[in-house]
Amino acid sequence: MSAAATRGLSILGLLALWSAAALISDDPTILPAPWTLLPRYAQEIENGKLLHHLTATLLRVIAAFVLAMGLGIALGYAMGRYPRLDRWLDPWLVVFLNLPALVLIVLCYLWIGLNETAAILAVTLNKVPNVTTVIREGARSLSPDLDAMAGVFRMSTWARLRHVVLPQLAPFVTAAARSGIAVIWKIVLVVEFLGRSSGVGFQIHLYFQLFDVGMVLVYALAFIAVMLLIEWALLQPWERRVRRWRLA
């Protein structure tokens, strides 16, 4: 069976499980059946709300992702390369790694205010320590021989980064990106839940207060679909491209 077919069947299985559970519980206010959500999807697409809130969340995810990856890669690389710096910054890293997401979010909102800057910053700060830890591991395992070679041949700094260092870090960057994007969108939802007036998290907050399980599922599933699309259309093809030389 092809990979795509397996994937499709596996998702159908999940839908079947959900349908069975809905039929058994027989209470649409607790667990509505999948097909009863379809008209509500149609309604949310038609009035434009779904697209509006999905876009808002997606933009926050992208902003936080780019910032967290950029900062995390720079910091992780520096810490992996310079042991002295690592000794100084490592305790900070442990503190931030163990700071609960909720605490950071609340503090950002309290200190900066209920605005977009605070929201993005809170998500970014939650993710940077993870990215840093992963990339630091990669930077520690960089080949000293390739480094020596690049040095003797006087490769330019840019060429060394692009052709010698980054390809060695690539598996670590993909691992960080993978786990990063999954964690970030969940934190973005919490941030929206607590202090934004747009986005999937905001809508879920709204329907939570109305105790509308159906609409909570409508928004949650829509965003999961978006993230699956990103995984299959962007992340996995990119990973294959980066790994091409290993398979050749």
Added chain:
Amino acid sequence: MIEADIRSKSFGTSRVLGPVRFTVRPGETVAILGPSGVGKSTLLRIVAGIDPRFEGSVARPERMAIVLQEPTLLPWRSAADNIRLVHPDLSRMKVHAMLDRVGLGDRPDHFPGQLSLGQQRRLALARAFAGNPEGLVMDEPFVSLDTGTADRMLALTEALIAETRPATLLVTHAESEATRLADRILRLGGQPATLA
């Protein structure tokens, strides 16, 4: 011209190199011979400029090249790119001519992992000579090759050195390689190691 005037080199408290002085004139090949573990590679890394932590001074030309024991190629770049990225000024044609020269003209797009160890070594040679180096350091470039392959590599190296005429420093533990390639042989021995 490579001028080495090393007074001392230590790792922690153990002194590996004592006073070592020698020069390699342009076009000359000097071999450093000695048992393994004596500090040959340490000396080579100092001369190449990889290890700046030593007492003394080394003068080396602007354009240096290196061939290490391992081919030290970029496994994620093609054979042609492995030469081109190190020498960005080289034209496509020159890169291909160089690949041809070492017998890899038919596989410019192969990744190093698709080449045999002998071919990877020749690619490393091509990379070293493609930049028309004024100084060249080689660290045991012929170990762990079978006799036939090692012999062809030696002949190729000999020819390339004769064409390019860099100041060449060859580090090896094999007497035969040293006598074949070098104009002059220096012996490294003792603890800390000095030239005999």
